[in-house]
Amino acid sequence: MLLPLVQSIPITHIQEPFLEQNGVSLYLLRLEQTDPMISGNKWFKLIYNLEAFKKQHYSKLLTFGGAYSNHIHATAEACHRFDIPVIGVIRGEQSPKLNRTLLEAQQRNMLLYYISRQDYRLKNKPDFIKSLLAKLIDLNYLSKQDKVYILPEGGSNDLAIQGCALIPKLISIDYNYLCCAIGSGGTFSGLISGVSETQKNAKLLGFSALKGANNLSLTINELLKLSNVEKNIPAWEINHNYHFGGFAKTTNELIEFMHHFYQNHSIKLDAIYTAKMMFGLYQLIKQGYFPRGSQIIAVHTGGLQGNHTFEQKQILNWV
Ligand SMILES: *Cc1c(COP(=O)(O)O)cnc(C)c1O
Numbered sequence: 001m002l003l004p005l006v007q008s009i010p011i012t013h014i015q016e017p018f019l020e021q022n023g024v025s026l027y028l029l030r031l032e033q034t035d036p037m038i039s040g041n042k043w044f045k046l047i048y049n050l051e052a053f054k055k056q057h058y059s060k061l062l063t064f065g066g067a068y069s070n071h072i073h074a075t076a077e078a079c080h081r082f083d084i085p086v087i088g089v090i091r092g093e094q095s096p097k098l099n100r101t102l103l104e105a106q107q108r109n110m111l112l113y114y115i116s117r118q119d120y121r122l123k124n125k126p127d128f129i130k131s132l133l134a135k136l137i138d139l140n141y142l143s144k145q146d147k148v149y150i151l152p153e154g155g156s157n158d159l160a161i162q163g164c165a166l167i168p169k170l171i172s173i174d175y176n177y178l179c180c181a182i183g184s185g186g187t188f189s190g191l192i193s194g195v196s197e198t199q200k201n202a203k204l205l206g207f208s209a210l211k212g213a214n215n216l217s218l219t220i221n222e223l224l225k226l227s228n229v230e231k232n233i234p235a236w237e238i239n240h241n242y243h244f245g246g247f248a249k250t251t252n253e254l255i256e257f258m259h260h261f262y263q264n265h266s267i268k269l270d271a272i273y274t275a276k277m278m279f280g281l282y283q284l285i286k287q288g289y290f291p292r293g294s295q296i297i298a299v300h301t302g303g304l305q306g307n308h309t310f311e312q313k314q315i316l317n318w319v
Contacts, residue, residue: 044160053149065153079110
């Protein structure tokens with residue numbers, strides 16, 4: 001193996017009176033602890049992509065993301081560590097002052113290139129990528145000789161799914177439910193794939209961080225097909241009720257939940273993904289969604305760098 005893999009993942013038993021009352025055990029799989037810089041699930045999404053980059057002798061990696069993207073941040077750090085020249089194509093206008101996500105990406109030698117939101121929608125179209133590469137050559141971001149590895153937004157491709165399929169294999173306790181926050185669907189697809197090879201009776205429950213992500217099931221089915229995951233597919237379901245107004249939107253109730261969770265368990269959640277999942281999970285448990293005796297594992301996918309804006313504005317106050 002070219003790159004070191006995570007050998008084990010810490011797991012925390014969450015204790016709260018309401019969990020006992022509802023007869024369920026809840027564990028948090030602490031992916032946010034696996035690396036100080038490369039956030040949670042993003043590491044698993046990157047592992048095999050970086051390996052393919054090296055093995056197939058690519059010279060530059062190019063990927064896509066929003067200005068606060070955990071994927072951009074994690075990819076910049078990983079590429080820095082493994083000496084991979086990387087370009088981040090960022091959605092929207094360049095703002096006069098870099099936010100911390102992009103600043104830290106740039107400090108790790110990621111070259112940033114901004115495209116309009118309109119163009120950004122074309123990011124998966126081969127024609128658009130071709131013209132983008134031509135433009136980047138004109139601007140000397142790339143040379144004509146470069147062999148460019150294109151990693152889609154969020155890093156969600158077949159190799160990302162293979163990487164995330166490792167996660168269930170690193171869980172050492174029995175469980176009936178595996179829960180995860182969903183953005184592009186790559187991580188969840190990987191978990192489905194991993195569970196299909198391990199605990200066949202476990203069910204997966206995903207919480208969409210996006211509002212109106214109607215095509216998510218379709219996307220996940222396509223990703224599974226792309227990765228040749230066809231056998232023993234476990235039951236899975238997506239809950240769309242806990243987006244809190246949409247991607248990256250928050251409410252006082254959500255922030256309060258994060259504060260309480262930190263006070264009770266000394267664990268920080270991120271406002272974009274994991275807090276929404278845990279909030280939803282708590283509600284479903286209280287509503288009796290899970291049969292008594294259920295062993296539930298929720299995946300803490302990391303993303304804590306994304307809290308910075310909220311911390312800076314003192315919306316989040318970890319005291
Ligand atoms: C990116 C991310 C997700 C979503 O992962 P997808 O593979 O895009 O669905 C979930 N949680 C956190 C913290 C993330 O950064």
